[in-house]
Amino acid sequence: MNRRKFxxxxxxxxxxxxxxxxxxxxxxDAPLATSANTSIRGVxxxxxxIELERAAIKELGDAxxxxxxxxxxxxxxxx
Numbered sequence: 001m002n003r004r005k006f007x008x009x010x011x012x013x014x015x016x017x018x019x020x021x022x023x024x025x026x027x028x029d030a031p032l033a034t035s036a037n038t039s040i041r042g043v044x045x046x047x048x049x050i051e052l053e054r055a056a057i058k059e060l061g062d063a064x065x066x067x068x069x070x071x072x073x074x075x076x077x078x079x
Contacts, residue, residue, distance in 0.1 A: 040070070 040052045061068045
């Protein structure tokens with residue numbers, strides 16, 4: 001392998017490895033489950049309307065690896 005190809009590959013690998021962390025660099029006020037400040041209305045599996053309490057939403061967000069997005073987050077529709 002020549003030096004130029006090695007350098008290009010090393011830079012590409014570095015960018016790819018850092019990609020998951022790039023989104024965490026900016027500060028966002030977008031709603032995440034860990035910052036839920038209200039309960040969320042929903043529908044259970046049997047079709048009944050339910051309301052998820054703030055503590056349950058926060059607990060889910062804390063237990064998950066990564067982010068649990070709430071409606072209103074810029075990435076919500078794309079997730």
